[in-house]
Amino acid sequence: MSNSEQKSFYTFGKIQKHIISRRIWLAGLMTLYFILYYPVAVAMQITRSNQSGMMRSLSTEMLRNDRLSLISAWMGMRSSFLFVIVFLGILAGIQEFSYLFSSDKIDFYESQPLSRKARFGNLYLNGILLFSIPLIVNWGLAVLISIATNSLNAITLEELLYQLFRILLVFLASYSIGILSVMLTGNLIVAVLMSIFLEVFGWLGWYLTVALGSTFYITWAFVNSQAPRGFLLSTLYNTIYPSVYSSMGVMYARYPLMAYELKNMVSSTLPGDFCNIACAVLIGVCDLMLFSRRKMEAAGESVLFRPLRAVIKIIVSVYGGIITALLVLGIFGINNRVGIAAENQLSIYVYVFAGALFMCFLAAGVMQSIYDFNIRRFFGSVWSMLLSGALCLLILGFYHFDLSGYDRWVPSPEKTAYASLVVYDGFPWFNIPYEADSDIASDSPYDTGISPYSTSRGSMINSNDYAENNMRITDLKSLTAIASAGMENMTAAKQSGKTAVVTDAGTNEMAASGWNAKVIYKLKNGKTAARNIRIPYSVDPELMDKVTGQEEYIRSIFPVFLDDSLRNKINKEIQARQIDMSDPEQRTIILNRPGSFRGVTTASEPKLYFYNDADSVTAVCWFYTELSDALREDLLKMSFSDYTQEDALGNLNIEFDDYNGYYLNYEMPVYAGYEKTIKVLEENGIRLASVQEIPFESIVVRRWSETYEEKTYKDANEIRSILDACMQTNSGLWKTDSNWEKSLDVIGQPGEAYYETRSRYEFGDGCSLTLKTDLVPDFVKADFPKE
Amino acid sequence: MIEAVRLSKSFGDVKALNKITLEIADGQIFGLLGTNGAGKSTFLRLAAGILKQDEGTVCADGRPVYDNQLVKQEIFFIPNDYYFLPNSTPEDMCRYIADIYPRFDTYKSRQLLKFFNLNSDRKIAGFSKGMKKQLSLILGLSSGTRYLLCDETFDGLDPVARQAVKSLFAREMVDRDLTPVISSHNLREIEDICDHIGLLHEGGVLLSQDIEKMKLGLQKVQCVFASAEDRVKAFSGMDVMVSESRGKLDTMTIRGTREDTENYFRGIHTVFFEILPLTLEEIFISETEAVGYDVRKFIIE
Incomplete structure (x- = not known):
């Protein structure tokens, strides 16, 4: 090292020593936090895990897995405490450069023979050292403790290292923002406010567009993939994005990540991390530039650069106005699903706009008072106050009148890669442990990849999420035609001035009827767009067949296509229990017939529940794999027209619980067109009697209206007529509002003979039947005339 | 020599210095006189490299001062209220300044502390205003710089202390070619110290003359x-x-x-x-x- 290099290093060291001596409290705070978070917390958790595991007599392997889980969840990428790092970063940034707020300190420091760049560099580096040294030391201690207690494997260590990198990144980015706040302001309080503003304004702005959209647009829809992956200035958003918007089930799971899961986590967090990198670099450069340009005489001023004052003032005021408008609309209960009746529109909008303008002006006045430290300057810079009000009204008007054409927008097929159609009314629901690549084995002897409390891993996925994320409809011409019809249906309802759609509250004022659905478009430019639509009942069946008959559609909505994990488990159980599949009595165990040797399933037994309005069969179905194969074949042959031309025979519910973390449950209607499925069920002793087969002794019809009405029919012919007018079940796909008669409750009372082979527990109060609207017998209509 | 040529500085709408041209020659005690708001402190801060001028130049020994590490090693600025590190003693401050100014004379600083009867281990927070001014002067005199800029430092010093400082200045001027610049709004306080007087008024130089002349x-x-x-x-x-x-x-x-x-x-x-x-x-x-x-x-x- 040359003399001058030695001298400057020596000076650097001395300066750092002096800076640290004046940052004792900051260094102490960071050190204390990291000591507690890393070695202390890790040691405590490991100790507790061992004690708890021993009390439960867990095996050594399970104990180790639990410790691995703890380390991964606490120190790894699923840690919930990154927001603390954001806070520490901003605190450090403001603290390091806080001397700029005091003219005495400025005189002292800036008169010293140190160049501005050198001063900036020394202070900047000091903050990084104060943070990174206690972090790395204590992180290292925690890792050593983990290794010493056999609580670490290669993948978890990799995860920890990557998270350490992310923590440093989050700190650097937040640190740059803290420094930026100081460079833009002249006193501590305003600097803190500025840092909050910088962190929040982008995120809040996006959130307000979502709120405005969901309030004003009738076809508003949001999917998580539409959420921005990161904001340049919002390190807080970048850290919490994965836990809020990620659809990865591992986020909250308690087991150590496997390699592919770690890879998925990294992919999920990468955009936010890139934003943080960009923030650290770009804002860091900006900090240096502003430090050079900042006038030393600015100590004590609120916001230094005049143009910035107006910009911030306008942003804060407009935000305030929009939030107020949304609050007022919320008070009136107005959102996109509940429109404003024409006669109320004027008065409500007067409240909305007046409230928005008032808050705009108030916020602008307060900002100006803060800028000038003078309440009398409330109305200073009136032009910015008026501009804020105008902008706020413009934005509200933009959304109210849908100037962007949101409710009319349908992408052109040429610009769309693929799409998905999720229908909510009457469609199968499921929650399935979705194991993507869980059978991938790691070569590492330490990577067992399972938690002590579960025999499997993976995320629980529900039907809507699965369809949204995995359906790939490529016949976009047909789909967009359906979507257009659905959107026109919605907008026509909105324009009618009545309540646009039926709300959960059950208002009768229905202006848009149809099947409630969501269309999600994946555009070729990488963006995702979604719309809530109401497919009209009058939609062209041929169009619907083209879409609903596609294999990619069917495979995405019926849970039986996702049951590989269940099939594997059942097959393993069959082998373990040595079940003779050639013996019908072993293959199927009916549970809900009187005289059955037991009424419930035990762990790891596949339970089948097949039912309609008047009959049900509950059984252990070891033949599930055969059933699943049959269902898959049958489903691929069906489409919209098939479902609208026939009613469901019943509902099939499959449930499996290994009492050790794996739980599966799905339900779907079964149709006569499922020939193979019905054949498999019948071959295995599962047969459902139709409603018409049940020997009812009487049928009670009730109507709950202003006056309660009831009539009991005991005449055999009348009973027969009523039964002939009944469906097997009121559930099913593509049902319309008019399929079944909702105003009448129909209860069939079977005779005692019925209960010799049926469960009184299930049908003791009678069978709740479903009358088809167009087949209600005349005598019933006469007995219950329309109100 | 400190030379300002057409030096201007504004703070918002207020013109603190308006194209002033002023020369502070080496080897003399320069008194900068002016009422409050005349621009004395602004000029000194520009000369110390704290502020950046809007127009004109301010140079020390022919080199611009602003953001010039080497030039600033020759200048020590003592403002009216000198900032002392929190919770520090005179010894701590001496150590700090010694780390910043390469020619700081620690021995001299200790001698001066004794001379002014200031306890080097006592917390500065407990010092009186006059003691703090004395300490700031000690730090300045010990720094080894060629220029010592004092902004109303003498205001508040008792006559004995003022005389003592004057004799110290004289000695330093002989020993190491020190050029003190002292600003004040009181002529009587500095008339027996300064060799050259500059009078500022409303951002301009009214006169700048050698007292003897x-x-x-x-x-x-x-x-x-x-x-x-x-x-x-x-x-x-x-x-x-x-x-x-x-x-x-x-x-x-x-x-x-x-x-x-x-x-x-x-x-x-x-x-x-x-x-x-x-x-x-x-x-x-x-x-x-x-x-x-x-x-x-x-x-x-």
């Missing part, structure tokens, strides 16, 4: 003329700046050397003639009244 160039004459014609001859032949008559006794401040004045008055009949010493105050009043400015506001009784 000012004294040499102005004569205070008291005389009684023999006749009215002699009186007229005297007034017309000399550059009389200020005059006062009490009965037959005339007191005049005349611009010119003593020799010239004596020679001229030899040609005039006077009953009584005497050349009296001028105080700096009188010189100032004369000079500034001549440009139509009342400098009495600087003179605090």
Whole structure:
């Protein structure tokens, strides 16, 4: 090292020593936090895990897995405490450069023979050292403790290292923002406010567009993939994005990540991390530039650069106005699903706009008072106050009148890669442990990849999420035609001035009827767009067949296509229990017939529940794999027209619980067109009697209206007529509002003979039947005339 | 030499310095005089490299000061309220300054602390205002810099301390070519310290002159003329700046050397003639009244 290099290093060291001596409290705070978070917390958790595991007599392997889980969840990428790092970063940034707020300190420091760049560099580096040294030391201690207690494997260590990198990144980015706040302001309080503003304004702005959209647009829809992956200035958003918007089930799971899961986590967090990198670099450069340009005489001023004052003032005021408008609309209960009746529109909008303008002006006045430290300057810079009000009204008007054409927008097929159609009314629901690549084995002897409390891993996925994320409809011409019809249906309802759609509250004022659905478009430019639509009942069946008959559609909505994990488990159980599949009595165990040797399933037994309005069969179905194969074949042959031309025979519910973390449950209607499925069920002793087969002794019809009405029919012919007018079940796909008669409750009372082979527990109060609207017998209509 | 050429600095709408040109030569004690708001502190901060000028230049030894590490090693700035590190003692401050200024003389600082009777291990927070000023001067004198800029540092020092500092300055000026620059709004406080005075007013330089030269160039004459014609001859032949008559006794401040004045008055009949010493105050009043400015506001009784 040359003399001058030695001298400057020596000076650097001395300066750092002096800076640290004046940052004792900051260094102490960071050190204390990291000591507690890393070695202390890790040691405590490991100790507790061992004690708890021993009390439960867990095996050594399970104990180790639990410790691995703890380390991964606490120190790894699923840690919930990154927001603390954001806070520490901003605190450090403001603290390091806080001397700029005091003219005495400025005189002292800036008169010293140190160049501005050198001063900036020394202070900047000091903050990084104060943070990174206690972090790395204590992180290292925690890792050593983990290794010493056999609580670490290669993948978890990799995860920890990557998270350490992310923590440093989050700190650097937040640190740059803290420094930026100081460079833009002249006193501590305003600097803190500025840092909050910088962190929040982008995120809040996006959130307000979502709120405005969901309030004003009738076809508003949001999917998580539409959420921005990161904001340049919002390190807080970048850290919490994965836990809020990620659809990865591992986020909250308690087991150590496997390699592919770690890879998925990294992919999920990468955009936010890139934003943080960009923030650290770009804002860091900006900090240096502003430090050079900042006038030393600015100590004590609120916001230094005049143009910035107006910009911030306008942003804060407009935000305030929009939030107020949304609050007022919320008070009136107005959102996109509940429109404003024409006669109320004027008065409500007067409240909305007046409230928005008032808050705009108030916020602008307060900002100006803060800028000038003078309440009398409330109305200073009136032009910015008026501009804020105008902008706020413009934005509200933009959304109210849908100037962007949101409710009319349908992408052109040429610009769309693929799409998905999720229908909510009457469609199968499921929650399935979705194991993507869980059978991938790691070569590492330490990577067992399972938690002590579960025999499997993976995320629980529900039907809507699965369809949204995995359906790939490529016949976009047909789909967009359906979507257009659905959107026109919605907008026509909105324009009618009545309540646009039926709300959960059950208002009768229905202006848009149809099947409630969501269309999600994946555009070729990488963006995702979604719309809530109401497919009209009058939609062209041929169009619907083209879409609903596609294999990619069917495979995405019926849970039986996702049951590989269940099939594997059942097959393993069959082998373990040595079940003779050639013996019908072993293959199927009916549970809900009187005289059955037991009424419930035990762990790891596949339970089948097949039912309609008047009959049900509950059984252990070891033949599930055969059933699943049959269902898959049958489903691929069906489409919209098939479902609208026939009613469901019943509902099939499959449930499996290994009492050790794996739980599966799905339900779907079964149709006569499922020939193979019905054949498999019948071959295995599962047969459902139709409603018409049940020997009812009487049928009670009730109507709950202003006056309660009831009539009991005991005449055999009348009973027969009523039964002939009944469906097997009121559930099913593509049902319309008019399929079944909702105003009448129909209860069939079977005779005692019925209960010799049926469960009184299930049908003791009678069978709740479903009358088809167009087949209600005349005598019933006469007995219950329309109100 | 510290040289400012057409130096301007504004703070918002307020023009603190308006194209001032000022030279502070080496080897003299420069007094910068002006009322509050004249621009003294601003000038010193520009000279110390704290502020950046809007226009013009300020150089020390021919090199611009602002953001110039090497030049700033030669300048030590003492503001009116010197900032001391929190919870520090004089010893701590000396150590800190020693780390910043490469020629800081630790031995000298200890000597000066003893000289001013300041306890080096006592917390500065417990010092009086005067003690703090003394300590800031000690740090400045020990820093080893060539220029020592003092912003109203002497205001508040007792006369004994002021004399002590003056003698220290003199010694430092001999030992290491120190050039102190002292600003004040009180002429009487610095008149016996400074060699050269610069007067700032409303951002401009009203005058900048060597005190000795000012004294040499102005004569205070008291005389009684023999006749009215002699009186007229005297007034017309000399550059009389200020005059006062009490009965037959005339007191005049005349611009010119003593020799010239004596020679001229030899040609005039006077009953009584005497050349009296001028105080700096009188010189100032004369000079500034001549440009139509009342400098009495600087003179605090």
